Amino acid sequence: MTGVEEIERLPTGVPGLDLILRGGFPRGGIHILQGPPGTGKTTLANQICYRHARAGQRALYVTLLAESHSRMLVHLGTMRFFDPARLPEQISYVSGIGALAADGLPGLITLLRREIAAHQAAIMILDGLVAAEDSARSDTEFKTFIQELQAQAGLHGCTVFLLTTARGEAVPPEHTMVDGIIELTDVRYESRTERGLFVKKLRGSDYLAGRHAFHISEEGLVVFPRIEAAFRITTRPDQVQNGRLSSGVEGLDAMLGGGLMEASVSGVIGGTGIGKTTLGLHFISQSSAAEPGLFLGFYETPLRLMQQAARLGLDLQGVVDRGHAEIRWQPQGENHQDELAHQLLEAVSSRGVKRLFIDGLGGFMESSVEPSRMSRFLSVLTNELRVRGITTLYTLETRDVIGSGLEMPVGGISSLAEGIIALRFVERHSSARRLLSIVKMRGTNFDPALREFVIVEGKGISFTRSFEGAEELLAGFAREQTARPPSPAAEGR
């Protein structure tokens, strides 16, 4: 039996891109990087060159553009990957404009052949393919140019990248001939824009299809593989976990049948000001060396959360000081949902997090330019968190504060979680009272009773009594129980 041969890869070193390309571009091939001006083609190409120069290889950058090399280098000077010490021995910038103008495509191919050989280039960039295409007298001549380039690249073991703007043609002739095509876009979504990367073709190789968001910073391009594609299959198999983690709220663990199930995902839903974040502070304050915690918040700064925890009598500061918990604040703004998710997965992996509190899912929703993705996105993300053995509690704000509805902001959210804890205000004796109920806790003999709770300085969440009558509760007029029966879950303990 013959085994399947692996294609030799040229890693790009661009964060996220090699995951999308399953290891990098096939080495020795010709690849097109295309996109409108300003989408990052030149930055990407240079980033690849400098990455390989650092590894001791040589790259040749040939331009057919009006932009001078010196201007390009000035712009690259703002990037961390740029290293002028590599010039000109390892990375050389030459112009092909003269050769193209004087002798057309045959002159250009001669120049490229000689320069690849002279520089012993492992990578060659041809920036401005459109100029070569424009100078071709026919499609056939242009195809011949690409074929000759392909032959030269193969002969010298050189991987070639052709940079070009997309012209809107159905299928440009060169697209059928090259080994890979990457398209960069910068698309407007209402008042914001988001950069996107597509792999349109990668001969002989699997890749993550579809659009992947990226940004350009002083690090160069950073690509965020679309979560649904990158973690469609989880990174490790799921394992049955029988452990329980304390919620940190006295009485709630009993209602939960012994605490939150290890490696599960539960939602805390309720209106604004009901105490969702407070519940999270309890949960994260239970972090320990054995159960490191992470509080990912979108709304309140770490300082304010620390102050709030201190007022509630929770030693969050001590837990953080001991390195058992981390508070990450991600201010709302123009975040990218995939970036947030990758940062989250990196943060939980780097510290072996077991307790995760996300305050709240609204932060991911607000960051999305494609709300229709949200249900699938969260489903894949939470699956990945589960297989990593993380017990996740997230908040989700409902629109109603007091009323009969319990409307989820996004469809399909409740099915993502093993458990749902609902927090509600009810009106009684002309004052708003807080109620907690466990709506579901999959696979657990939980206590479905409605419990009133208060948030007390120096103590935090504290249960007072049970209520009966779901209709009254949902109408906002719950009635106190005269005698409180023991809960089934609490009975056994």
Place this chain on the structure above:
Amino acid sequence: MATILVVDDEPLIAMALEAALEDAGHRVTTAANGRQALEKMAGTAPPDLVLLDMMMPVMNGPAMLAAMTADPRLRATPVIVVSSLTEAKIRTLTTGFVATLQKPYTVHEVLGLVEQVLGKVAEADNLG
């Protein structure tokens, strides 16, 4: 008025330099690489000054400077290296130039340096 040879593979850079130097009253020729420049200087009087890029196809700046140094007829021709590389880096690659000018530059900077180098050459000639 001096005769100046501009050697740069980027046509727009070469053209811009040519125009600026001609406006300043100099006679200018251009070449797209070192080999073309050596061919242009063969059989004619060497220029008064060469403005030389470093990274070029066919024959780069250091190779051309080495060829000029080896040629007794061209050895004395002053060369200003015009490059994106720093002067320190240029000194690790080649010798035989009289000054460097880092890209990108302004017309004022290039004309100032050209006049300065030509002035020194004239002064040396007078002393000699």
